[in-house]
Amino acid sequence: MNRPMTTLDFLDRGVDVYGDAVGVIAHDGTEYTYAEFGERVDRAAAALSELGIEAGDRVALLSPNTHWFLETLFAVNVLGAISVPLNYRLIAEDYEYILDDCGARAVVADHEYAEKVEEIRGEVPATAFVANPADRVDGDWLDYESLLEGADPDAVERADVSEDDPATINYTSGTTGDPKGVVRTHRTEHWHALVAAHHTDITDDDAYLWTLPMFHVNGWGYPYIITGVGGTHVCQRHFDAGGAFERIHAHDVTYLCGAPTVLESMIDHYKSHDIAATGDKPVRIATAASPPPEATIRTVEDELGWNILHVYGLTETGPLITTSNSPRRIESEGRFTVKTRQGHAMLGTEVRVVDADGEDVPRDDETMGEIVVRGNQVMDRYWNKPERTHEAFNDRVEGWFHTGDFATMDEREMISIKDRKKDVIISGGENISSVEVENALYDHPDVERVAVIGVPHEKWGETPKAIVVAADGADLTEEGVVEFARDNLAHFKCPTVVEFVDGLPETSTGKIRKVELREAHGDPVA
Incomplete structure (x- = not known):
């Protein structure tokens, strides 16, 4: 039997099996059962239909982590339309480009943005x-809640959606040119949610705290995962450590995601x-972006x-494609060896x-190469970018997606990322992993944050x-x-220049913006 895989399968299971259970807790503490959540999704779909949204239309969503973002994400797909979640840290010119590029028919925005x-x-x-709400925005905007109140949840008819139809378009950061719209189908979203749910051990007993931005690769698929298994979404508009701990205690949160910067913030607050x-139940946290330093893992655990799960991926890959959740290897090799x-x-x-040349590097855990994935x-x-698509899938190896990340692989096929392709430092013909240097410097007790970049050098x-x-x-x-680095690294890998700053520029997901650092701190060294 071949049954289409769509994002709505997760909504239907949540509503049908867990209709009387609390499924969503809004930022202000308002609770919605899955039955109530499902009705609000249908009302949102009916309201969008009344505004002329049809199958294939693009609907842009601009919001922090709110219950209505979750509602609208599903509602758009009910109509067979395509959601376009927007990064709320962008500027007006960025939105102009994205909305024009995807041909958005509608914009649903939080009053804050x-x-x-x-x-x-x-x-x-x-x-x-x-x-949402319209009375807090200048201009002629329709009010989200008023539209829902006036909509008939029984009036909307679901579109006949193929699993190969686009479900969402996620725009990348655009640090190397115009942002690229990553097209993800119902099938890719469905499959990713199933696989990620397995590897993160999500169940109906979990309460998930939304610290990861919902717009970021559709919140790593957690709108589908948590809904499908009947867990509880706990919304927090914007991350702050104090608010996160309050929700952990109030709602017995068991699971959350966060980049290493989020971990550090939680540690400092604690x-x-x-x-x-924790609340009454244990907490686990998935982390990505840069690998967490050993000191961070030690403190968190x-x-x-809390139990740390290290995962990896990109917007183009779901995102999740690897996991360090390997109890056997942790037992035999040690948690720091595995979890970093x-x-x-x-x-x-x-x-x-x-x-x-597209050939596999030796599995010696030393030789670097580019990660490719199927x-x-x-x-x-x-x-709308066929040439970039072809390049991404055929640069070194035909038919594999090229991540642009450099890594090593050990004899049992566990990868360890060393750098982004553009962040590898080539000094005197030697490849230097900026991540390796950063990890070494993080062991210094007086280093709060650090980023390592390559700068031009007259000799090397x-x-x-x-x-x-x-x-x-x-x-x-x-x-x-410099002396500390030379005590802990091969000398050719050590920084020759150190600059002290008050803070480092970050993306909304906690990644350090090295492009900005290179522009601001990339002066040549004699």
Whole structure:
């Protein structure tokens, strides 16, 4: 039997099996059962239909982590339309490009960000503009809750959706040119949710705290995962450690996601306040972006008592394609050896590390190559960019998606990312992993944050430069940081220049913006 795989399967199971259970807790604490959530989804779909949205239309969503983002994400797919979640940290010109590129018919925006769209609404193809709430936005916006109140949840008819139809378009950051729209089909979303649910052990007993931005690769698939298994969505508009701990205690949160910067923020808050680390149930946290330093893992697991799961992926890959959740290897090799790695390929996923000729690098855990991947969770294409799509799937190896990440692979096929292709430092003909240097410097007790970039060097071509945020009260010097690095790394890998700053630029998901650092701190070294 071949039954189409769609995102709505997860909504239907949540509503049908867990209709009387609390499925969503809004930022203000309002609770919605899955039956109530399902009705609000149908009302949102009916309201969008009344605004002229049909199958195949693109609907842009601009919101922090709210219950209505979850509702609208499903409602768009009920109509067979395509959701376009927008990064709320962008500027008006970015929205103009994205809305024009995808041909959005409607924009549904939170009051906090609608003004950015208002600036450019005359320049984009959208004809319907909905805000929540509209009375807090300048301009002619329809009110989200009023539309839902006036909609008939029984009036909407579900579109006949194929699993190969686009479900969503996620735009990348655009740090190397115009943002690219990553087209993800119902099948890719469905498959990714099933596989990720397995590897993260999500059940109906879980309460998931939304600290990861919902717009980011559709919240890593958790709108579908949590809904499908009957867990509880706990919404927090924007991450702050104090609010996160309040929700952990109030709603017995068991699971959340966060980049290493989120982990550090939670650690700092916990250490400076007399609070419990959990509710009545244990907590686990999935982390991605840069690998967490050993010191962070030790503090989170030994002091907070949380279990860390390290995963890896990209917008184009679902995102999740590998996991370090390997109890057997943790037992035999130690948690720090395993949990600082990105891990093994997930079920139904093939991961290779290849050299410039497309050949597999030796599985010696030393030789670097580019990660390429095949799997049902990998994107369909880039929207309106056939040449970029072809390049992404055929650069070194035909038919494999090329991640642009450099890694090593050990004898049991566990990968360890060393750098982004563009962040590898080539000094005197030697490849230097900026991540390796950063991890070494994180062992210095007075280093709060650090990023390492390559800067031009007259003799070596490039040389590592460390940009450091010192811990409060620390008395760090450039000489001291360099000396510490030379005690812990091969000398050719050590930074020759150190600059101290008050903070590092980050993306909304906690990744350090090295492009900005290179622009601001990339002066040549003699």
